[in-house]
Amino acid sequence: MLQLHFTNDTLPDHVCTDFQNLNKFSEQQFVRLTEILYQFLLEPKESERFLRQLTEFAGENGMSAGPLRALMKSVLILPHGALKRNLTAEQVKADLLSLGLNEDKATHFSDQWRIHYPVLSRLAVGQTLMVNQLVDMEWKFGVTVGTSELQKTGNIFLQLKLVIRKGNKTENVYMELTLPQFYNFLHEMERAKASMDCFS
């Protein structure tokens, strides 16, 4: 039973085999595969591009695309687990060595991990659940010149439109504030920011 940092589960045999098969690639091929892999990790929505690049690679290197894709699917398990568990580059390298990857390739992969880790973890934070996320704020303010009750006034009003993401769609919330309410709102938000700043 392998002791791995990136997962507590027992890996299926084919995954271990797949990692060992990586040793068969030349240095150049491995570097290119690693590049394709990290590109996908950094832009997880580009799955079509990822598969296309793998197919191209397979064609250029005289191998079938299907097994290559299956291989990369196994390999992806490691960075996904490593990200979830905030692993360091050393730990990633140790896991790769445990899985049977040779020293050079393990070093290269973990170096890339070190380089890309800050962006990857920020991406993971960004993917974390947010409830009713505020996405946009628009405002206008003006002066009420007159109403049906008052022929002439000079009242300042502030109108805010907040755009909130609810699931897949956005909702607009409109509201009006008087000047004192606006100053109070600004004051409260600055207090919230001060509170947040304490933690970072």
Added chain:
Amino acid sequence: MAFLTEDQFTALQLLLKAPSKDAVRQICTESYPAGASKCQSTVEKTANALSVSNSEAMQLLTAFHMLSHHVVYQNLTSPEQILPIFPESFHSNLKNLITKILLENSVTWRNEALSSQISLPKLVDLEWRVDMKTASDSLSRMAVPTCLLQMKLQDTPCISGGPSESTVTMELSKETLDTMIDGLGRIRDQLSTVARK
């Protein structure tokens, strides 16, 4: 300025039957809100106070309602502006009393009109809290602060019906909060530029 008809001025003179100046004041303030002259209890109360019929009471309330709203609309703030409204034949002491009552209340009525005018839902309450996210399905260990904001909005329809309250809760990341405060700061600067002009 004959926006009140002669009949309506006659109806106003029914106030002469009031038992006291305070009774006149009471009737005048009760006639101000919209729909006062249609409110059965107000009409009956007025009719009893003045010992007149319900229909006469309704006429009086309507007349005073029009007069007081006119004063607020035109922003008449001095006796010299109000007294000429009344016809020559109007009872002089009553005219002075009504003018005094109108002037006493017009500031309150004006502020009420300002606060209940047509508007988007008004912000009535604001609450926030700052949380620390410590784990999620994508990261088993994290320390990300986040702000939850709850705003209570009240929509007061001008015409009829009661106010309806709604609550909006939203989550802001640190960046969003910073951006929002930038935006609010810009509003503050724009406001002070306008105020200075």
